[in-house]
């Protein structure tokens with residue numbers, strides 16, 4: 001379903017690769033956690049799957065397609081089979097919950113009838129039944145992430161990529177989001193999620209791929225956040241190039257072929273584990289907030305109540321009624337539609353891109 005063959009990604013101007021000769025395969029229906037310290041390459045891994053970035057070396061196959069052979073014109077079609085969720089939700093601030101979810105379907109040319117049945121069904125699935133008319137700023141963070149998840153899955157993608165989806169949420173709300181992702185996985189979607197949340201990973205016991213400075217250092221089934229290894233905070237002492245350290249070892253690279261990267265994290269403490277916010281206890285005690293797809297209306301109502309109780313009352317201050325997005329409304333005005341939807345990284349079209357960003361080319 002997703003295969004990396006000897007993939008190296010080195011960003012322009014960087015001596016050290018963000019991902020270094022990665023070989024890994026993720027099968028249909030798996031739920032995979034990507035863990036690792038900040039800067040270890042998790043987001044790069046997800047961006048490569050989305051074809052937001054190209055590998056510097058190696059090949060990536062997703063859903064049977066060699067990404068290197070998909071033209072930029074065809075990328076929007078390829079991405080229809082992928083749903084993406086981010087830490088900062090990335091909702092369209094001036095559209096209602098319903099319109100945020102419907103938008104994905106409209107740009108790919110789904111019929112009005114399809115939209116009218118798929119959107120309420122998906123909102124029900126994520127526990128937001130009855131909240132379609134709300135605007136994003138009238139929702140709690142957990143509810144906004146549910147809208148983002150609804151938008152990502154409304155087109156029934158085969159793969160859901162989630163980059164720190166609980167990063168901005170409190171522990172209880174995070175646990176609810178995880179039960180939802182678990183449910184989405186149970187109905188057949190392959191989920192790949194980058195996270196720093198040890199409690200979530202420890203409780204869910206799924207496959208864990210751990211990255212460290214661009215290398216896969218662990219790939220275990222039914223694993224926890226820390227694996228078998230001791231993962232205390234590791235501090236690597238800084239050494240000036242050419243200057244021996246206390247043990248007398250030279251500060252020169254061991255081999256002449258090793259890159260001389262002045263931005264190497266060796267100059268700063270290397271934190272190998274983040275402090276857990278969501279504890280195993282919170283995960284264990286979490287109310288399941290998702291709704292079974294075949295649920296009756298009574299069940300849906302109960303789930304909506306649980307969601308409302310878990311996310312709390314929202315005090316809306318007139319100041320807050322102004323559209324909010326990460327980076328502010330002013331910043332969002334300068335983003336293209338595809339960028340705001342997360343279908344393309346902010347920064348505008350790059351060399352080799354075509355004009356078509358989302359939706360049919362005709």
Ligand SMILES: Nc1ncnc2c1ncn2[C@@H]1O[C@H](COP(=O)(O)OP(=O)(O)OP(=O)(O)O)[C@@H](O)[C@H]1O
Nearest residue numbers: 011012014018036037038039040041042043044045
């Ligand atoms: N667009 C870019 N240009 C240059 N370097 C980049 C770019 N994106 C990422 N990097 C570098 O690549 C390395 C891996 O970054 P990446 O964002 O993939 O890590 P991460 O594990 O997702 O980190 P975090 O947990 O903080 O999100 C880092 O050293 C980062 O500085």
